[in-house]
Amino acid sequence: MGLEQEKKMAAIKSVALVKNGMLVGLGSGSTAAFMILKLGEEVAKGLSIKGVPSSDATAKLAREVGIPLISLEEAMKLDINIDGADEFDSSMQLIKGGGGALLREKIVAYNSKYNVIIADSTKEVRRLGKFKLPIETIPFATKNIIGELTEMGLKPKLRLVKGSPYKTDEENLIVDLDIFEWDDIPNLNEMLIRIPGIVETGLFLDSTDLILVGKGDSVIKIEK
């Protein structure tokens, strides 16, 4: 079974949790895209929901497949949020932001009553950090932040796309960090968040209620 199939199976399973009348957080990335397509099919069949997108790309896809959208402030509290991840460990700690959408994703997750992560089997790791940790930074401070994080041994790299700095939906810059050697991840997260100009990190530490992982031809559940 290929990875795309694993993503798709996890995504389809997650859509079964969405019920009539729910306000739904719509994640970003390739796995979340499968979920949005399936949700669009269900809406076409009569499922009545409203979605809050976690990125401009997700909003575009959701509109294309006919999912009614509302803003976060209209929704206030979401019933369920379904999103992908770049890595997760057995304690349900995540790295997200490979696609640069971590800030809005974290806001949507925080404002959701129930957070579901959908993933293929390659995302499961014993220790977080093989995937570089994305942090979102205010451009005014990015060079200084890179300087400070270099001194901390985090090997920060400004994310580039075709040679130019990658800009997030909030017009910020992403810096990717090597955190593999760090043992105390919650403490690292606290240290990063305290640096002025770092808006958010891609560490999602206590926000997940359920992970659905496509593995071979089945979907495995990891729950709190």
Ligand SMILES: O=C[C@H](O)[C@H](O)[C@H](O)COP(=O)(O)O
């Ligand atoms: O910024 C991107 C998001 O955090 C994605 O959910 C994450 O990168 C996983 O994406 P994918 O499902 O494409 O592997």
